[in-house]
Amino acid sequence: MTDNSRSIGWPLHLSLLALAVLFPFVFSSSFMVNFGVLALFYAFIGQSWNIAGGFAGQLSFGHVVFFGAGAYASTILQLRFGMNPWLGLPASAIAGAIVGGIIGFLSFRAGLKGSYFALITLAFAEVLRILVNSVEFTGGGLGLLIPAKIGANNFQFSERIGFYFVILSLTVVSVAIAVWLKHSRFGAQLAAIRENEDAAMALGINVFNEKVKVMVLSGALCGMGGSFFAQYFLYIDPTIVFGVDKSVEMLLVSMIGGAGTVYGPLIGAVLLAGVSDVTRVLTNVQGLSLVLYGTLLVIIIAFLPNGLIDLFKRLGQRIKQRGQ
Amino acid sequence: MDLTILGAAAINGLLIGGIYTLVASGLTLIYGVLHIINFAHGSMLMLAMFGVYYLLVKLGIDPYLSLLIMVPVMYFFGFWLYKLLIGRLAQGKDENILLITLGLSILIENLALMFFKGDTRTISVSYSDVMVEVGPTLVSLPKIISFGAAMVLCALLGLFIQRTDTGRAIRAVAKERVGARLVGINVDRIFAISYGIGLATLGAAACLLMPIFYVSPTTGHIFVMVAFTVVVLGGMGSFLGAVVGGLIVGLTESFGGLFLGESLGQIGISLIFILILLFRPSGLFGAKR
Numbered sequence: 156m157t158d159n160s161r162s163i164g165w166p167l168h169l170s171l172l173a174l175a176v177l178f179p180f181v182f183s184s185s186f187m188v189n190f191g192v193l194a195l196f197y198a199f200i201g202q203s204w205n206i207a208g209g210f211a212g213q214l215s216f217g218h219v220v221f222f223g224a225g226a227y228a229s230t231i232l233q234l235r236f237g238m239n240p241w242l243g244l245p246a247s248a249i250a251g252a253i254v255g256g257i258i259g260f261l262s263f264r265a266g267l268k269g270s271y272f273a274l275i276t277l278a279f280a281e282v283l284r285i286l287v288n289s290v291e292f293t294g295g296g297l298g299l300l301i302p303a304k305i306g307a308n309n310f311q312f313s314e315r316i317g318f319y320f321v322i323l324s325l326t327v328v329s330v331a332i333a334v335w336l337k338h339s340r341f342g343a344q345l346a347a348i349r350e351n352e353d354a355a356m357a358l359g360i361n362v363f364n365e366k367v368k369v370m371v372l373s374g375a376l377c378g379m380g381g382s383f384f385a386q387y388f389l390y391i392d393p394t395i396v397f398g399v400d401k402s403v404e405m406l407l408v409s410m411i412g413g414a415g416t417v418y419g420p421l422i423g424a425v426l427l428a429g430v431s432d433v434t435r436v437l438t439n440v441q442g443l444s445l446v447l448y449g450t451l452l453v454i455i456i457a458f459l460p461n462g463l464i465d466l467f468k469r470l471g472q473r474i475k476q477r478g479q
Numbered sequence: 480m481d482l483t484i485l486g487a488a489a490i491n492g493l494l495i496g497g498i499y500t501l502v503a504s505g506l507t508l509i510y511g512v513l514h515i516i517n518f519a520h521g522s523m524l525m526l527a528m529f530g531v532y533y534l535l536v537k538l539g540i541d542p543y544l545s546l547l548i549m550v551p552v553m554y555f556f557g558f559w560l561y562k563l564l565i566g567r568l569a570q571g572k573d574e575n576i577l578l579i580t581l582g583l584s585i586l587i588e589n590l591a592l593m594f595f596k597g598d599t600r601t602i603s604v605s606y607s608d609v610m611v612e613v614g615p616t617l618v619s620l621p622k623i624i625s626f627g628a629a630m631v632l633c634a635l636l637g638l639f640i641q642r643t644d645t646g647r648a649i650r651a652v653a654k655e656r657v658g659a660r661l662v663g664i665n666v667d668r669i670f671a672i673s674y675g676i677g678l679a680t681l682g683a684a685a686c687l688l689m690p691i692f693y694v695s696p697t698t699g700h701i702f703v704m705v706a707f708t709v710v711v712l713g714g715m716g717s718f719l720g721a722v723v724g725g726l727i728v729g730l731t732e733s734f735g736g737l738f739l740g741e742s743l744g745q746i747g748i749s750l751i752f753i754l755i756l757l758f759r760p761s762g763l764f765g766a767k768r
Contacts, residue, residue: 214574216581265757270516270577274707275756281704281749289743296742399700403585410578442592442696449585456578457568 168334171418175323179316188315194428195322196383200401201408201420202329203376208406209414210336211369212349214269217276218377218405220258220283221251223397225378226385227287230299235292240301240310243382251378252371254283259370263363268352277402284397298392301385310386318387325383326421329376333417345369349415377405407448411455413462422463487616488737489730494618496729497626498687502702503709503721504633505680508640511716512653512673515565515576520706521699522584522591523678527553527685528694529595535602535689542602543624546686553682558675566670584699591696599695607690621690632683636676637718649673653716705732708752714765723763727751 175195179188200222207213228250229243238246258279262272287293305311312318336342344365347355356362385391395401408427413419431444459465502524509517517523527549534540534548568579609620640646651659652669660666692698709728713720728748735744755762 214577261757265760267756267760270573271756271760273574273577274516275753278704278749278752278756282746282753285743285746285749289740289746403581406581407585440593441597442589445585445589446593449582449589452582452585453564453568453579456575456582460575 164334168330172327175326179319183316185315188319190428190432192315192319192322192387194425195319195326196380196387197404197408197424197427198421199322199326199329199383200377200380200405201412201424202326202333203373203380204405205409205414205416205420206329206332206336206376207369207373209409209416209419210333210342210349211345211366212415213366213369214273214406215276215402216273216399216406217278217280217402218373219397219399219402220276220280221254221374221377222381222384222401222405223280223283223287223391223393224250224254224374224381226381226391226396227293227299228378229382230301230385230391231293233301234299239308240386241308243310243386244379247378247382248375249378251381252375254378255370255372255374256367258374259367263366277399280397280399280402284393287397288393294392296393298390298395299385301389303389311389318383322383322387325379330417330421332372332376337417341365341368346415407452411448411451411462413464416462416464419462419464422467426463483615484737486614488733490613490616490618491622492730492733493726494622494626494729495732496726497629498684498725499705499709499728500633500722500725501629501680501684501687503706503713503725504636504718505677505684506706507710507713507716507718507721508636508649508673508680509677510710512649513670515573516580517674517677518577518580518703519584519587520580520677520681521701521703522587523553523557523699524681524685524688524702525591525694525696525699526587527678527682528689528692528698529591530682531685531689532600532602532694535604541604542686542689543628546628546683549682549686550679551682553685554675554679556675557678558671560678561671561674565674566667584703588696588699595696597696599693601693602689604690619691625687625691628687629684632680633718633722636680640718645669645672704752705748708748708755710762711752711755711760712762714762717762717764720762720764 178191182188182191200218203221204215204218207218208215225247229240229247232238232246233240233243258276262275267275288296293299303311305313307317310321336345344355344360347358347360348362348365352362381391381396384396404427408423409420410423411426412421412423427444427448430447434440434444434447455462502520506517506520509515509520530549530552531542531545534545535542540548565576565579568576604621606620610617611620611623612618613623640649648659648664648669649672651662651664652666652673656666659669705728709721709724711724712727713722713724728751731747731751732744735747738744739746
């Protein structure tokens with residue numbers, strides 16, 4: 156994979172950040188800010204998937220297991236133990252990290268790779284969904300409702316723009332981690348593991364350790380996504396936060412935008428949020444946006460395996476060549 | 480606990496397990512020959528079930544009679560789907576084909592949602608409510624017919640693979656594709672045929688399931704996990720494994736529901752899946768990986 160993110164790095168990062176900061180002031184309608192929140196939310200959880208699935212090549216079909224663990228950890232701590240919901244963010248990161256560590260440890264110790272790893276994550280998500288669905292403590296199938304109590308210190312904003320800047324900050328952190336992975340030793344080791352595990356081992360990389368580490372990191376981020384989700388919608392239930400749909404969305408956003416790239420999930424997320432908003436406004440047909448997305452996934456895997464970001468990169472290179 | 484209740488749970492579990500076996504035999508055939516994991520298996524089954532539903536509702540064709548239609552239709556659908564799409568895109572890593580079949584399943588499920596809407600549908604036929612005494616309990620007639628038919632179809636599939644020339648060619652390709660090609664077998668054709676047969680078993684399973692189950696665009700989800708569990712438990716690519724695995728999974732589901740309640744009872748299948756993959760990835764009858 157050619158990568159020119161270092162040469163165009165900082166100007167690109169800063170101009171994108173400036174655009175993102177200006178967005179809710181330029182498009183200040185509730186509809187557009189909501190669109191921004193959802194796009195950034197998908198970008199954030201997509202990036203968390205991308206860190207394990209893209210950078211390290213550990214494809215997961217059940218990433219929602221971390222998302223749900225984070226959502227339930229923070230919501231239960233808030234409702235049952237009166238913890239401040241802002242502390243839910245670090246708590247959910249810890250919950251996601253623990254679940255990521257356990258699943259990574261068990262699966263990688265058993266030597267599961269590729270499709271087998273993808274399927275076992277799906278099964279773990281099912282187990283947690285069923286458990287949470289069956290236990291009184293977690294509210295069972297009815298889910299948990301967070302009572303509305305507007306106030307910034309209570310993680311509830313009267314204007315959506317407050318949520319926008321929270322999720323923007325989280326996304327910036329996740330992008331920074333992705334940039335770090337591109338340039339750090341840890342990231343290089345993950346890339347080696349992704350390309351050829353045996354060769355990576357021969358080079359002296361502790362494959363098992365690095366893979367568990369990346370699951371912890373990815374799980375922590377995804378867990379925070381769950382906590383944000385709970386605060387934004389003030390409601391969670393097992394089917395929503397442990398369901399297959401969210402896992403698939405994270406994977407789609409990342410694969411379609413470009414797995415293993417810094418800005419791939421962002422592109423995929425804007426597209427996913429955009430397509431679902433446009434189809435909802437124009438037609439009343441259920442399922443249309445995912446029909447488009449499923450088709451796009453097949454086409455991308457077949458013809459553009461590095462994702463849509465490749466189109467941008469090619470465009471950038473062509474412009475550069477013209478300039479010379 | 481009362482023995483009658485246990486007996487009834489065992490019988491019900493075995494009966495549904497027979498159909499799981501049929502669904503899983505298609506999955507295990509596709510894996511054994513093509514070495515691809517067909518994640519679209521559940522959504523293809525759902526599609527076939529809608530086919531059976533509309534054949535009855537629109538044309539008045541009995542679901543069991545629909546076997547004569549659905550099996551060949553699904554076979555040709557699978558054959559051409561492989562030839563035109565999956566076979567061409569299946570190059571390279573196994574993750575890619577998993578993602579392509581995932582994309583297909585998203586596509587099929589949401590197309591179903593667009594055209595059929597999200598409602599859950601059931602059918603009723605004249606013999607739906609006929610009860611038969613089996614040992615300690617009463618069982619609905621369609622369940623027994625479906626189980627019997629599933630077992631017969633599995634046996635026929637096994638005979639086909641063992642006895643016919645095409646079956647021999649399928650086994651040859653499964654074992655050693657290069658060698659098969661060297662002795663003049665058209666390997667790509669065998670791939671398409673295997674995928675077709677894999678989907679044909681779903682056509683059959685749909686006809687047997689419809690009188691005793693329901694269908695909605697997300698019905699496939701239920702069977703994806705079940706089918707993968709059966710296949711992993713029995714051993715990827717093993718027919719005998721699919722039969723034993725199907726019955727065990729059916730029993731697990733039935734006893735799980737009995738002892739743990741409706742909600743928690745579903746946990747057994749996913750737990751089996753996880754434990755087998757972690758501790759005995761070759762399954763009960765599979766070759767060592």
